[in-house]
Amino acid sequence: MRPARHFLALGLVLALGTAAAATLPRDRFDHDKHAKLFPACETCHAGILDRTKAIWPEAQACASCHDGTVEKQITWTPPSASPPSNLRFTHAEHAEKARDRLPADSTYYCSACHLEADGKWMAVARTRSARCLDCHGVKRQEHVSAPDTACATCHLPLAEAVGVPLERVAKFEVPSSHRAAGFLTPKGHGEQARPPAGSGHQVAPSCATCHARDFCTQCHVNAPEVRLIQALAPDPRSTAIVAKVTAPASHRDSRFLRRHGARARNDIQQCASCHTQESCFACHKSGPAGAVAIRLATAGPGRGVGARVEPGKPGSHTLDFARSHGPVASATPGSCASCHARTQCLECHRPNAGSEGSYHAAGFVVRHPAAAFSRESDCAECHNAGSFCTSCHAQSGLTASGRALSGGYHDSRGAFLVGHGTAARQNLESCVSCHSERDCLACHSAQSRHFNPHGPGFDPERLRRRNPQVCAACHGRAIPRGDD
Numbered sequence: 001m002r003p004a005r006h007f008l009a010l011g012l013v014l015a016l017g018t019a020a021a022a023t024l025p026r027d028r029f030d031h032d033k034h035a036k037l038f039p040a041c042e043t044c045h046a047g048i049l050d051r052t053k054a055i056w057p058e059a060q061a062c063a064s065c066h067d068g069t070v071e072k073q074i075t076w077t078p079p080s081a082s083p084p085s086n087l088r089f090t091h092a093e094h095a096e097k098a099r100d101r102l103p104a105d106s107t108y109y110c111s112a113c114h115l116e117a118d119g120k121w122m123a124v125a126r127t128r129s130a131r132c133l134d135c136h137g138v139k140r141q142e143h144v145s146a147p148d149t150a151c152a153t154c155h156l157p158l159a160e161a162v163g164v165p166l167e168r169v170a171k172f173e174v175p176s177s178h179r180a181a182g183f184l185t186p187k188g189h190g191e192q193a194r195p196p197a198g199s200g201h202q203v204a205p206s207c208a209t210c211h212a213r214d215f216c217t218q219c220h221v222n223a224p225e226v227r228l229i230q231a232l233a234p235d236p237r238s239t240a241i242v243a244k245v246t247a248p249a250s251h252r253d254s255r256f257l258r259r260h261g262a263r264a265r266n267d268i269q270q271c272a273s274c275h276t277q278e279s280c281f282a283c284h285k286s287g288p289a290g291a292v293a294i295r296l297a298t299a300g301p302g303r304g305v306g307a308r309v310e311p312g313k314p315g316s317h318t319l320d321f322a323r324s325h326g327p328v329a330s331a332t333p334g335s336c337a338s339c340h341a342r343t344q345c346l347e348c349h350r351p352n353a354g355s356e357g358s359y360h361a362a363g364f365v366v367r368h369p370a371a372a373f374s375r376e377s378d379c380a381e382c383h384n385a386g387s388f389c390t391s392c393h394a395q396s397g398l399t400a401s402g403r404a405l406s407g408g409y410h411d412s413r414g415a416f417l418v419g420h421g422t423a424a425r426q427n428l429e430s431c432v433s434c435h436s437e438r439d440c441l442a443c444h445s446a447q448s449r450h451f452n453p454h455g456p457g458f459d460p461e462r463l464r465r466r467n468p469q470v471c472a473a474c475h476g477r478a479i480p481r482g483d484d
Helices: 004-016 058-062 092-096 105-114 131-133 148-154 166-170 186-192 205-210 234-242 258-268 268-272 279-282 289-293 321-331 335-336 342-349 364-373 385-395 417-425 426-434 438-442 460-466 468-475
Strands: none
Touching: 148 205, 166 234, 258 268, 258 289, 279 289, 321 335, 321 385, 417 426, 438 468, 460 468
16 A cells, blocks of 8 residues: 555645646555545545535544554645646535536546546546536537637636746647737737627636736737737736747838838838837938837837847948949938938048048039028038138138128029028028128118018017017017007
8 A cells, every 4th residue: 555645646636627737746646445445535535525624634534544553654744725726616616516417426526527437436537628628518629729718717817826836837838729820910819819799808818818918018019008918917927928029921021121111101000019119210310210210119118128120231232332322322312311320421421520521422512502501411510601611602702792691692592682581481500600690680670671570470479478588689678569
């Protein structure tokens, strides 16, 4: 006869059931040798049918036979509680519900789950999940192939199964539905996470069985904005099941890099699941991509790290591109600005700011007024407009003579005085490189020619309340009221 300490193994099997069967040690208690001693399971396991009693026998019950005379003496201590589980199951409650469906013989309640079909009495075996599914109406299904709607029948949400250790969570079996093609797409697992209509749940119970909010945030940058994710309770144990961001099939298309900008502008929400603003700025250092990027979230607490983007060279950047990039940069400067800052260009084209370089294309000096006026580039990044521009214009004889806006500098545009207001509103910085406020006040002031500098819809009372000193520059102390 084997030591009675193996009663413990039997207790584990009865208490834990299907979910943890694979993790339990082999049941070595010889039930068959005790078959004639115990006509009913509750003889040793009274708590199976009566929740007021313990599931395992007291040590004294074993000692009544194993006293060293009748049988070999043994020493053991019964468990104080059932092992942790994520099952919605207690033996007593299960037996109470089974009384309405099974024969009155109490031994049948145990044998229905713990004996093989047509097995002899006390040939105890672990419960198999298929028997649970059959009894609960999910016929002819393996455990992980059962419909997702059946998970909550037997299992608690992970966040409620607080005693399940991290190691067991990591070994949860993957359901067959998770291996289906397209499961990782939003229309795959995203739709599956939606609860059945009229169920009263905020997220599908099948998801909550194995997952918690922390699991989703491993991938989802937009987790705080996704209602289904927020419906899951937080539980750091859920990250024992590791999730990794993988590029969808569309991103493996050879044309994706050329076309992803238009896709992002049309439907930024598709990008928001995996990408943060940092994803865009990893490649797009400046330029129009920033308008799209600000519609994405920034990385932070409660969000996934998201896709890690490693900038790479476009196909056009061949080995000799450094020698041939000039025409491309001149024709499409915006494409360069997506990845490059102007300072990178100046490292080669003008390493010494005091010397002439080849940054501008040949003949640029002829058309530079239009380029400067249209803000084609920011001249001030390299040039001091107050000294560099005026010194060159003075050497060329293009200096203003007489009044501030007549002759010299503005000779290239006839009647510039008539349209200078539009130019000033478009690019006032270019004006202040040569002019000071007193040049404007020569005409635009209450003490001179009374030309009104205010545009249509101007609200003088509002400006006067905000900063009357601005008004005093032209009007002195006689600042007009709104009804003047």
